[in-house]
């Protein structure tokens with residue numbers, strides 16, 4: 001078994017205070033937990049670190065990533081969590097790289113007030129390129145999730161969940177994270193090129209590890 005870490009995400013603050021012109025800023029709460037007073041905008045950049053040199057174990061031909069899809073949100077919503085069964089949207093993203101129906105799930109969370117914004121990009125095949133998107137956060141939605149499919153793979157994805165851009169009451173200027181690969185729990189395969197074998201009920205999401213292909 002080999003653990004995978006496949007991508008790097010960089011979140012950089014690009015603008016602060018957008019949308020705050022509609023009225024005077026609210027007085028800061030006297031609560032013990034301060035939050036940034038105004039919305040902010042970040043650039044999300046995902047770069048691949050998944051190469052034959054860094055991850056030689058059964059490195060597959062045709063390695064690529066689906067486009068990223070993510071959301072800014074509050075504590076009542078997240079795209080994924082280790083130990084939780086995947087939603088249909090996460091399962092489809094992890095198996096086929098499709099942003100639907102995960103985009104519908106995020107839009108439902110937006111309608112319910114638990115997510116602020118959906119962001120997405122096209123896929124990545126050339127590791128010299130990056131995937132880039134823009135996300136807005138506000139005081140009530142300071143958490144960011146992002147996911148993208150690892151391909152080829154049965155149901156693996158990389159991503160980050162509950163990345164809090166509010167650090168000690170201020171928007172952090174920049175955050176860089178190395179993203180591990182996860183097994184969404186929607187399929188049974190254990191190798192990059194394992195055939196699709198749907199699993200029901202779905203298994204909880206875990207960290208992914210490539211295993212040697214055992215002949216039947």
Ligand SMILES: [Ca+2]
Pocket residue numbers: 091095186187197198199
């Ligand atoms: Ca499946």
